[in-house]
Amino acid sequence: MGNQPLIVLSEDSQRTTGRDAQSMNITAGKAVAEAVRTTLGPKGMDKMLVDSTGNVVVTNDGVTILDEMDIEHPAANMIVEVAQTQEDEVGDGTTTAVVIAGELLAKAEDLLEQDIHATILAQGYRQAAARAKELLEEMAIDVSEDDTELLEQIAATAMTGKGAESAKEDLAELVVQAVRAVADEEGIDTDNVKVEKVVGGSIEESELIEGVIINKERVHDNMPYFKEDANIALLDTAIEVKETEIDAEVNVTDPDQLQQFLDQEERQLKEMVDKLVEVGADVVFCQKGIDDMAQHYLAQEGIIAVRRAKKSDMKRLARATGGRVVSNVDDIEADDLGFAGSVAEKDIGGDERIFVEDVEQAKSVTLVLRGGTEHVVDEVERAIEDALGVVRVTLDDGKVLPGGGAPETELALELRDYADSVGGREQLAIESFADAIDVVPRMLAENAGLDPIDSLVDLRSKHSGGQRTSGLDAYTGEVIDMEEEGVVEPLRVKTQAVESATEAAVMILRIDDVIAAGDLKGGSSDDDDEDMDMPPGGGMGGMGGMGGMGGAM
Template sequence: MGNQPLIVLSDDSQRTSGKDAQSMNIQAGKAVSEAVRTTLGPKGMDKMLVDSSGSVIVTNDGVTLLTEMEIDHPAADMIVDVAETQESEVGDGTTSAVVVAGELLKRAEELLDQDIHATTVAQGYRQAAQKATEALDDVAIDVDVDDTEILEQIAATAMTGKGAENARDLLSGLVVDAVRTVADEDGIDAENISVEKVVGGAIENSELVEGVLVNKDRVSDNMPYFVEDANVAVIDGALEVKETEIDAEVNVTDPDQLQQFIEQEEAQLEEMVDELVDVGADAVFVDKGIDDMAQHYLADAGILAVRRVKDSDAQQIARSTGATPVTSVDDITEDHLGFAGSVAQKEIAGDEHIFIEDVEDAKSVTLILRGGTEHVIDEVDRAIEDAIGVVRTTIVDGKVLAGGGAPEIQLSLALRDYADSVGGREQLAVEAFADALEVIPRTLAENAGLDPIDSLVELRSEHDAGETGAGLDAYTGDTIDMEAEGVYEPQRVKTQAIDSATEAAVMLLRIDDVIAAGDLAVADDDEGDDMPAGGPGGMGGGMGGMGGGMGGMM
């Protein structure tokens, strides 16, 4: 081969190596972080997302923003994964996790510029994350899972700044009741908490149904509106005459034969309804259709029937009432029936719903959210989802932390002390990690229109004096005792955020070669000229284009 270069990549491939690759990935991560940073805290701003079809989402929920944004860069996607992991594990703290990840990358970039190797930074970050997790145990507050007041305060903290301010006390009480109701020996499955969004009325009109709410109405007007002390049957099938499995042709030569066919079908349908009557069913929920003649027989028997019930609704009805779903009425017995003190059709904001209430041991509940517009209800729904997540996590773990940036300041001070005992250049990475954590209280201050430097100085002073619960009141700008104020968040929200952010930052820092089949990103500058991808300049332009696009859209 001599000195002839060996080409192993296609002409369309793009390769970025060394510091250029690191810089490219860091810029991508920082751009994602900056896109959501202004939404953090009780005074965070909202973003408006408009998709290609014109659908609008107005929210400040971190994971919603990041999943709806059309991010097309592998490094940026890794930061989005941080938010999704945070959401799935604890249900809240997604914005904090992403902001911390972005700040870790920013601080790492400064160390890389000082010729500190990426593996050294990564090692220091891992040590700092482990120490931070241990330090959180020292300031964690034990919570009695039966302490409803603290659970409601935790739910209220999660909903602060998310469109539910006026009804925060009401909603936090409903959330706690809902989570405690569905808890059993197997834990807490949030899938057993349904949220029914109803446009009309005010948020204050929201209510909790200890049972199931089905967005359907009874199949016949001749059926009763209300059944008291109802035996409930759930049928995973249809109340219709079965069709033949093979194609068949029937020749009818006279009207009597046709009449016989009709009468035979009616007899089969009547027999199905008789099976339900014999076992004592008062309310029937069917997965598929109900024949018109079957509807007639059911109405004559005084049975309230609902057809085409969603699988999720059927499962909740079964769980709530104790019913056992059957695939055919031929198999039903009294043991398959559930019980509800009340099954009734009621109107909410002009729509008919079936309420299944007064069950003996409600392990499935429905939260009815009311609001003036669809956008308002959607945002409150996202706040409720976060609140459910933090209450569930608190009940499972039994440990919380004071909010308002207090844990981050405490960790920052602890890590600076710890850095003195760390040898080598890793000490600089630990100190950078400590600085990065302060991005949370600093951002809370910035979003509240306060001076971040003054706020940080005051917070550090309070924590140096031993006030571990001192946090920033975004409304007044004062440093207050968050524990006394009742501002809490689960410990796992912080530990998960730190772990996920650290893992993502370390993974990006350890990448020194990016090989792509095509351009990673192409953006247009102000003059409309194409900006090529490749190298830190091209990637910076690409991510800048994304950030600028989001800025213009938001």
């Protein structure tokens, strides 16, 4: 080959190696964390996100912000995955996880410049994360599932700083009732708590319906609006005459023959309705269609019928009423029917919906959320979802931690001591991990308009004196006992945040070669790069979608 270079990549490929690759990826990760860090804590600010069609989302929910920002850079997407994992596993703490990941990358950058190898950094970070989880377990406070007051405080803490804060006590009460209602032997599935949003009224007017609300109307105007002590039939088959599955042709030579066909169809439909009447059904929810003639017969019998109900709604109805979904009208038995004390069509927010209520031991419930505008209701819904997640996790694990930056301050102190006991260069990585964890109380103070240095000094002084539950009150700026104050959050929120953030940071640090099939900067326009305010080296590599946020960061 002589001295000829051997080219194995296509001409369109772009390759970044060594320190440049690390620097580019770290910069991308830090930019994502930078985008959400001002939303952290009870005094966190909101972001306004406008998509290409002009839809507006106003929120300070970390995962929502990162989902709405159309991020394309592969390393930045790894940080977004941290938020998504946190949301899926726990339901809260997404901003905390992302901010810690960003800070871990920032501290690692300093060490890389001091010629500490990325593998040593990764090892040190992993050791620190393992020790941090042990320390968090030691700090955890046991909570009983019967402790309603504490569970409500946990739900309220998750909603603090979000749009629902003005009514967080009322909403926290509803959330705890809802989670307890849907709990069964298999655990707690918060999907059984359906959230219905209604624009109009105030947040305080939100309510919990122990039953199901179906976003449908009666199929026929002559049907009753209300049924008391109703037996409910659930069908996933149509109340229609079945068509032949093969192409058949019928020659009619006489008008009487046509009438016989029509009469036969009517008879079949009447038989289906008669079968429902025979088993005692007062209400019929059908997943598929209901023939016009069948609607007429059902209305004659005084039966309320709903057609084309969603599959998810059918599952909720079955769970709430104790009924079974039947696939063939001929096979339905009285035992298959569900029961509800009340089924009624009511107006809610200008829409007619079917309320299935007064259900004994409803294992599927509905939270009706109200708010003055659509944006307010959407943000209340996000707060409620976080609260449902933390209450579920608390009931599963039975352990909580104080809030207000108390666990992070304690971790930072303990990890610095732990670093002294670890030999080698990993010690530097563990110390950097401790510094990175400090970002949480620092940002809580900063976002509340307090002096972060004074707040950190106060916190460290209390924790050094053995007051492990001392945290920062963002409203007064004082350091208080968070456990006494009732500001607590599930243990798993913190352990998951530390674990996800560490794994993402380590993965990014271990990358020393980025080979892209096309130009990594392809996703960005010049304006976008200016918006991101990124340094030139390595570029942001296609974080194009973030540019759309403009000055939101």
